[in-house]
Amino acid sequence: MGCFGGSDSKNEQQKQVNRELEKKLKEWNKDYKKAIKILLLGTGESGKTTIIKQMKILHISGFSESDRQEKMIEIRQNIHESIYDLVTNMHLLHPPVEFASEESRVSAAYIRKIGPQEPSNYTQEYYSHVATLWKDKGIQLCYYRSNEFHFLDRVAEVRKPTYVPSDQDILFSRKRTTGIQKIEFDMKIPKGYGGGTVQFWMFDVGGQRGERRKWLPIFKLIVTTKFVISMSDFDQTLREENGVNRLRESLILFQDVWNTRFLEEAGVIVFLNKQDVLKEKVKSGKSIAKYFPRYSEYEISGNGMENNNDEYVRTRCFIRDMFLELASYKGERKSSLMPGVDYVLPQHRRECYFHFTIATDTNNIKTVFEDVHTMILISILGEFGLH
Ligand SMILES: Nc1nc2c(ncn2[C@@H]2O[C@H](COP(=O)(O)OP(=O)(O)O)[C@@H](O)[C@H]2O)c(=O)[nH]1
Numbered sequence: 357m358g359c360f361g362g363s364d365s366k367n368e369q370q371k372q373v374n375r376e377l378e379k380k381l382k383e384w385n386k387d388y389k390k391a392i393k394i395l396l397l398g399t400g401e402s403g404k405t406t407i408i409k410q411m412k413i414l415h416i417s418g419f420s421e422s423d424r425q426e427k428m429i430e431i432r433q434n435i436h437e438s439i440y441d442l443v444t445n446m447h448l449l450h451p452p453v454e455f456a457s458e459e460s461r462v463s464a465a466y467i468r469k470i471g472p473q474e475p476s477n478y479t480q481e482y483y484s485h486v487a488t489l490w491k492d493k494g495i496q497l498c499y500y501r502s503n504e505f506h507f508l509d510r511v512a513e514v515r516k517p518t519y520v521p522s523d524q525d526i527l528f529s530r531k532r533t534t535g536i537q538k539i540e541f542d543m544k545i546p547k548g549y550g551g552g553t554v555q556f557w558m559f560d561v562g563g564q565r566g567e568r569r570k571w572l573p574i575f576k577l578i579v580t581t582k583f584v585i586s587m588s589d590f591d592q593t594l595r596e597e598n599g600v601n602r603l604r605e606s607l608i609l610f611q612d613v614w615n616t617r618f619l620e621e622a623g624v625i626v627f628l629n630k631q632d633v634l635k636e637k638v639k640s641g642k643s644i645a646k647y648f649p650r651y652s653e654y655e656i657s658g659n660g661m662e663n664n665n666d667e668y669v670r671t672r673c674f675i676r677d678m679f680l681e682l683a684s685y686k687g688e689r690k691s692s693l694m695p696g697v698d699y700v701l702p703q704h705r706r707e708c709y710f711h712f713t714i715a716t717d718t719n720n721i722k723t724v725f726e727d728v729h730t731m732i733l734i735s736i737l738g739e740f741g742l743h
Pocket residue numbers: 398399400401402403404405406407504527528529530531532533563584629630631632633713714715716717
C-alpha cells in the first residue's frame with residue numbers, strides 16, 4: 357500500500373477505485389471472453405442455413421460421413437419436390453407449356469400419382485422417370501421461367517448406389533429450418549488487438565412466418581444481427597402464403613427487425629444474397645419494374661462507380677436502396693415483431709452495413725465474412741477499451 361502513501365482515508369479511497377477498476381476489468385474480461393453472438397435473420401429460403409454450412413466448411417472440420425448420409429435424404433426429397441412442382445405447375449404457365457413426347461406424359465403421370473409427399477422408395481424406375489422429364493423440352497422451358505432446380509441436373513449421380521453428396525450438393529440442398537440451431541467457431545484476434553482467439557456463436561432460425569415468434573428469447577444475447585435477403589425473390593411469392601411477393605415480405609420483415617426494441621443495441625449487417633440467380637434472371641429478360649414500378653425512374657446515386665446502363669447492376673442497387681431507405685427513416689418507428697407492444701425508438705444513429713453475396717460460393721463467403729467478423733471483433737474490442 358506504501359506506494360499510494362498519504363492518510364488512511366486517501367488509502368480507503370484508492371482501494372475503492374482499485375476495487376471498481378478490478379470489477380470493471382473482470383466484467384470486460386468476462387464479456388470479452390464470452391462468445392460473440394450473431395443472429396441470422398431473414399425470410400424463408402434467403403440463404404441463412406447455407407451461410408451456417410459455409411461456416412462449418414471454413415471454420416470447423418467440414419461435413420462428416422454421417423452429415424453426408426443425412427443430406428442424402430434431404431437431396432432425394434429436393435429432387436421429388438422439384439420434379440413434382442414442375443409437373444404439376446406446367447399447365448398454369450401463360451402461355452401454357454406442353455410435354456414434348458408421349459414418353460414424358462407417361463412419366464408425368466407416374467410422378468403425379470406419387471403426390472407431393474416423397475415416394476416410399478426411390479427406385480431406379482423412379483429416377484428414370486425423373487430423368488425423362490428433365491430432358492423434356494416442355495419441362496426445360498418451364499424451368500427457364502421458374503427458379504432453381506440444381507438436383508435435377510444431378511439425377512444421374514444421385515441415383516447411383518455409391519453416391520455420396522459433395523460439399524457443393526450439400527450447399528445446394530434445402531430443408532426448412534425449424535426451431536433454433538447454433539454453430540460455434542473460433543476466430544483469430546488480429547495481433548494488433550492482442551492476438552489469441554475468440555469464439556463466435558451463430559444462431560440460425562426458421563424464417564417462415566410461423567417460426568418468427570421463436571426468435572424473441574435469444575434477442576437479448578445478440579451482438580450483431582445479420583439480415584439475409586434473397587435478391588432473386590423479386591418475382592416470386594411466399595410458399596406459406598401464395599400471392600405475397602417474397603421481396604416485399606423481406607422488406608417488411610427488415611423494417612420490423614430494424615425497429616424492434618429487442619435488437620436496438622445490436623449492429624445490423626445486411627447480406628444481399630443470391631447475386632448469381634438475380635443476374636441470370638435479369639439476363640433472361642425479367643424486370644423488377646413489373647413488381648416494383650418505382651424501378652422505372654430509379655437512377656443509381658453515389659460515386660459514379662456503378663454502371664447505370666447495366667440492368668443487373670441497376671437492379672441490385674435498387675434493391676439495396678430500398679432497404680437502405682428503411683434503415684435511414686427518421687420518423688416514428690413501430691415494430692410488429694412483438695404484437696401489442698408499441699413504442700417509439702430513440703433517435704440514436706445506428707449503422708447498417710450492406711454486402712452483396714452468393715451464399716453457395718465458399719470463396720465469396722470466405723472473403724466477405726472474414727471482413728465482417730474482423731469488423732465485429734474490432735468494434736467490440738473498441739467498445740471495451742482494450743486497444
Ligand atoms: N444459386 C444460389 N442459391 C442459393 C444462394 N443462397 C442460398 N441458395 C439456395 O437457396 C436455398 C435456400 O437456402 P437456405 O440457406 O436453406 O435458406 P434459409 O431458409 O434462409 O435457411 C438452398 O437450396 C440454397 O442452396 C445463392 O447465393 N445462390
